[in-house]
Amino acid sequence: MSGEILKTISRAIVALVSECRIHFLNKGLHSRAVDPSNVAMVIVDVPKESVDSYRIEAEKTIGLDMNRVFDISKTISAKDLVEISLQDENNLRIKFGSVEYNLALIDPSAIRKEPRIPELNLPAKIVLDAGEFKKAISATEKISENVVLKSDKNSFTIEAKGDVEKLTFTMAGSELVEFNGGEAKSMFSIDYLKEFCKVANVGDLLTIYLGTNYPARFSFELVGGKVRVEYILAPRVES
Amino acid sequence: MSGEILKTISRAIVALVSECRIHFLNKGLHSRAVDPSNVAMVIVDVPKESVDSYRIEAEKTIGLDMNRVFDISKTISAKDLVEISLQDENNLRIKFGSVEYNLALIDPSAIRKEPRIPELNLPAKIVLDAGEFKKAISATEKISENVVLKSDKNSFTIEAKGDVEKLTFTMAGSELVEFNGGEAKSMFSIDYLKEFCKVANVGDLLTIYLGTNYPARFSFELVGGKVRVEYILAPRVES
Amino acid sequence: MSGEILKTISRAIVALVSECRIHFLNKGLHSRAVDPSNVAMVIVDVPKESVDSYRIEAEKTIGLDMNRVFDISKTISAKDLVEISLQDENNLRIKFGSVEYNLALIDPSAIRKEPRIPELNLPAKIVLDAGEFKKAISATEKISENVVLKSDKNSFTIEAKGDVEKLTFTMAGSELVEFNGGEAKSMFSIDYLKEFCKVANVGDLLTIYLGTNYPARFSFELVGGKVRVEYILAPRVES
Structure with a gap:
């Protein structure tokens, strides 16, 4: 994906929480979370058509320290091509240019339960x-x-x-x-x-x-x- | 007037005082003040020819919190056209684009007396x-x-x-x-x-x-x- | 010399020390110093060919407060032409455009002894x-x-x-x-x-x-x- 997408996703999420679940779904990336005060919810979607290449063996959920991903994303240029991959059960690899980050995953069950998205009738x-x-x-x-x-x-x-x-x-x-x-x-x-x-x-x-x-x-x-x-x-x- | 004029006037005055009198004279805007330590005086003049439109019923003096005007002026672009008007005895309206500020006036008599401008013989x-x-x-x-x-x-x-x-x-x-x-x-x-x-x-x-x-x-x-x-x-x- | 050279020399030295010796040698300027923790050494050389004009009566060593030189260099543009001269035993003059700084020298013997440059065999x-x-x-x-x-x-x-x-x-x-x-x-x-x-x-x-x-x-x-x-x-x- 472009560096701009990773920058945007991580910026969007750290506005409310530092740790979150990321779902690698067949249709693309999805994440949602509620802030610690229960006042606001964030919902992020990146359809697989939005990235240059998307390959998953099965749908999978991981836990991430988004503050660290956001810090890393600051060192990436918007136009850099970034490769994100799960190396094993414990590590996410973020690769761009000659740089490679390996970031430890967080057990998703240790992260606060995800919210249900409410139905709102708004005029x-x-x-x-x-x-x-x-x-x-x-x-x-x-x-x-x-x-x-x-x-x-x-x-x-x-x-x-x-x-x-x-x-x-x-x-x-x-x-x-x-x-x-x-x-x-x-x-x-x-x-x-x-x-x-x-x-x-x-x-x-x-x-x-x-x-x-x-x-x-x-x-x-x-x-x-x-x-x-x-x-x-x-x-x-x-x- | 242009946003640049409002930015300039307010910047000039907050260098010395936070509250001041503004005189709407027939010839234009005038303000002067001495800083709390009596070390410096500021004198500001904007002839009516310097603004796009100037209309007063009678000469009038108001009191203003210039720090607030200065803060407001920071949100204005230099090229924005700004309309300043007295809405009633208590409010100044500052309008530009789709934005309107209403700012409470200060009783001029509650503001420190204005200085006399000294005659100086400077070689x-x-x-x-x-x-x-x-x-x-x-x-x-x-x-x-x-x-x-x-x-x-x-x-x-x-x-x-x-x-x-x-x-x-x-x-x-x-x-x-x-x-x-x-x-x-x-x-x-x-x-x-x-x-x-x-x-x-x-x-x-x-x-x-x-x-x-x-x-x-x-x-x-x-x-x-x-x-x-x-x-x-x-x-x-x-x- | 160009302002850029003075900026570069002073930046290089203040990375490790605040006071240092500068040698005006026949071949050009030279300085070296070790940081207070003895972990790093800096060696700076400006051949006389790198500056627009270089004139010394005899080789000479002076002591300088490089933090002050670095601060002064910040007020100089990279393209400014800067003239550096010893006015007397106690003062260095730094001149550019309409600006002239006179900076007191430090007795070189009051500055920490200079290091010997080690021979290192590095593969x-x-x-x-x-x-x-x-x-x-x-x-x-x-x-x-x-x-x-x-x-x-x-x-x-x-x-x-x-x-x-x-x-x-x-x-x-x-x-x-x-x-x-x-x-x-x-x-x-x-x-x-x-x-x-x-x-x-x-x-x-x-x-x-x-x-x-x-x-x-x-x-x-x-x-x-x-x-x-x-x-x-x-x-x-x-x-």
């Missing part, structure tokens, strides 16, 4: 440039710990209130890539949203599925659509 | 690239806390003395944009000069009016001459 | 791009404190072992600039190697002379071959 769907969202969230963090995401028939707004100031970020339906005008409003922790956005760059698509005082889904299409990273985040209740 | 006038001055000041700070600015009929020099070394920065009259060869010599705190220079970039003009053991004026022409920022700095007396 | 010779070596060393430091350098008839390898992972960097003889296939293997401290590499950039040549559990020589050709910096490093013994 509003907003599709926008992930870079725009990232910029807005980054501006809110100086003002407050929480941000209100709101959708009505005209526009999608991001609002943060501080002691002496209020920031409102408004995008009309016509300025969004896709927008269904559904009514929804929920408040979220800025810290989590900021972590989610780290995986994304200008030009990546972000789809937000929003309800009212309800968990929301933030679904990123990354690396030119080759990697899908979805975060589900519990709302904060306004006091 | 030496030196005009140079602000970027050159910034670079020189930045080099001195590793050596000493103070710097001596000196002008004689031949040249303008910046001198810093440390325990084991001396740095001399010499510019002949012919290397300066303008120079009257006046005799003057005063010592100043490098920390203040460094703060002043943060507002300026290579290509901005800086005019220094210098006396002997006397306050000096550092007058910056910024944003292509649209904004004038002047600092007046008290000298340090050599022991 | 393996490896020549590679210093930038490649720098990148590899930088990747190892997250994993371990030590790195094993190994040469056999086929390839040169850099190996680091951590608690849960192993990094191997392998370069076949054909991928190296020059390689004699000598058998050798020694372990070294990553901290030292990292310091050595700071002096080098992509495109600089590094020649490594390696033995088995024996000191190695790391010889850098810098500034287009105008400056030679050699480090000799004692091995660590595997426990």
Whole structure:
């Protein structure tokens, strides 16, 4: 796979957990995990069509220290070709250029149980440039710990209130890539949203599925659509 | 106005104070303040011709937390068009692109009294690239806390003395944009000069009016001459 | 000399010591020093042909605070022309553009005695791009404190072992600039190697002379071959 894919997967997961299970499925790579506070879930999928070569004898699950994989991925260029292989029951080999890492696996049963992905009925769907969202969230963090995401028939707004100031970020339906005008409003922790956005760059698509005082889904299409990273985040209740 | 103007004004003022009065005068924006130690004064002027549109019902003075304005200005691109308006007696609105900030005003009477601008009779006038001055000041700070600015009929020099070394920065009259060869010599705190220079970039003009053991004026022409920022700095007396 | 040469010399020396002797010899500049732990030696040579102008009345040795020279060199551009001269018995003058530094000398007899350069019989010779070596060393430091350098008839390898992972960097003889296939293997401290590499950039040549559990020589050709910096490093013994 390209170095960019490994960088993206590991970045996406370390936003919430340090250790996780990776499933080598017939259809490709899959991973999901819930953060220690049970506030957010990450779901990562890399279809086998997204990588240059994919060969498994049987479906298999391994446990990995993703912090180490993320550190290793920082030494890889986005365009490097990376070969990942299971050498034996205990080691994952990550190879690129003249470099070879051998990383000890973690027994999957020693890693926290994987979450069930919830069915959520969310009225509003907003599709926008992930870079725009990232910029807005980054501006809110100086003002407050929480941000209100709101959708009505005209526009999608991001609002943060501080002691002496209020920031409102408004995008009309016509300025969004896709927008269904559904009514929804929920408040979220800025810290989590900021972590989610780290995986994304200008030009990546972000789809937000929003309800009212309800968990929301933030679904990123990354690396030119080759990697899908979805975060589900519990709302904060306004006091 | 352009984002660059708001960035420049707020940067200029936070060099000395966090809260200040802004005057919306018929001729444009004006602000001035003295730092808490009474060592330096900042005077900012933006003629109404420097902004894209300027409309006031009557001259008005407001109080602002400039640190917050400066933070907000960091999220604005230099080329963004920014609209600043008084929404009511209590709020300033700063609007650019899809973003809107509402910032609570401060009662001007709660802010430290504004200084009178002193009349100074200063024999030496030196005009140079602000970027050159910034670079020189930045080099001195590793050596000493103070710097001596000196002008004689031949040249303008910046001198810093440390325990084991001396740095001399010499510019002949012919290397300066303008120079009257006046005799003057005063010592100043490098920390203040460094703060002043943060507002300026290579290509901005800086005019220094210098006396002997006397306050000096550092007058910056910024944003292509649209904004004038002047600092007046008290000298340090050599022991 | 060019600013780049002064930057390179001072960077090379401060990797190991803060004060050192500089010899102004008929053939050019020379300096050597051992670090306070006696683990590494640096040898710097700048032939007089490498500088734009070189004039000495007699060979002379001075003592310098290289940390200060290094700080000063940071304010110089690589392409600036720098003039270094002894003004009197107590001062070195460093002049570039409109800037002049006067730096107090240190009595050479107050500086730690210079080392004798050892004769080392080292079977393996490896020549590679210093930038490649720098990148590899930088990747190892997250994993371990030590790195094993190994040469056999086929390839040169850099190996680091951590608690849960192993990094191997392998370069076949054909991928190296020059390689004699000598058998050798020694372990070294990553901290030292990292310091050595700071002096080098992509495109600089590094020649490594390696033995088995024996000191190695790391010889850098810098500034287009105008400056030679050699480090000799004692091995660590595997426990």
